[in-house]
Amino acid sequence: MTELDMNELEPMFQDPTVGLSKQQRVWWEGFCSGSPVQQAPYEQLSSYRAVVDLFRASTGNGGSPAREAFLAWQRAGQKFMRTCAEQNPNQYRASQGTVDGAVLKVLDADGEVTPRAVLVAVGVPADEVARIAGKTGSKRKFKKALQKHVQHPSAQRMIQCEGKREYLRTAADTLSGSLEGLAMNMKTHAMLAELKANAVEQARQIAELQAWKAAVEIRHAVEDAGVDPRAEALRLHTEGLGYKAIAGRIGRSQSTVRNWVKAA
Secondary structure, eight states: OOSOOGGGSOGGGSOTTTTOOHHHHHHHHHHHTTOOOOHHHHHHOHHHHHHHHHHHHHHTOOOOHHHHHHHHHHHHHHHHHHHHHHHSTTOOOOOHHHHHHHHHHHHHTTTOSOHHHHHHHTTOOGGGHHHHHHOBOOHHHHHHHHHHTTTSHHHHHHHHHHOHHHHHTTOOSBHHHHHHHHHHHHHHHHHHHHHHHHHHHHHHHHHHHHHHHHHHHHHHHHHHTTOOHHHHHHHHHHTTOOHHHHHHHHTOOHHHHHHHHHHO
8 A cells, every 4th residue: 555645544544643732642652662651650640641541542452351340340230229229219328339439430530520420420320419419428438438549549649749638638528529529639639740740841851952052052162163073083082081971072962973983
């Protein structure tokens, strides 16, 4: 297949990176070239995790069989709870397992989810959500759920910033208030983690630009002095300097210096 018009490809061959940010494309290209997934950014940065999940889905490296089995079991339990609620209207009660599942959903989503969507996802019937969410007296169950998931990466991120006491204080008197408070905290800390990572990346890029600028200035200074950079590199090498030191002296790359020395 030569000179293939990309515009004529079927939808199944569309570029999966459409919609990714510039930084996300950099990560994507790294994965394509064989870079491993870094666990810490995957747990702390929702943008990095989204690229990893998209890359795995696009390349066929999805979740494990154990994970799929767990999700199937979880869905079966939710279906059972919905069936019981339909057969016994106005008698539905949010169990500790339901609250545990709701908290886990919020943590997994870094807060990017509404209390109603979470409760429906864990098996609460749609017509019972408002009553269950607004009912008072759920603080104890919510605190137990927070304790159960205290080792979750999103929970640990908040605890490291504000302490465990503040993490547990997200429990309110109503389930809706608790979920909203937890979601707000998760979104805030996810945003802070992403800003921190961006700041680190920007600092790295600035350092690279500064090093490049310094090398260019040295290179111009050598040329303005009428010194042959290749001859100077060979001279410095005979004095015992390494490739890196020579490159810094004449404003050239280490590979260029190495090639000159080997060709001499």
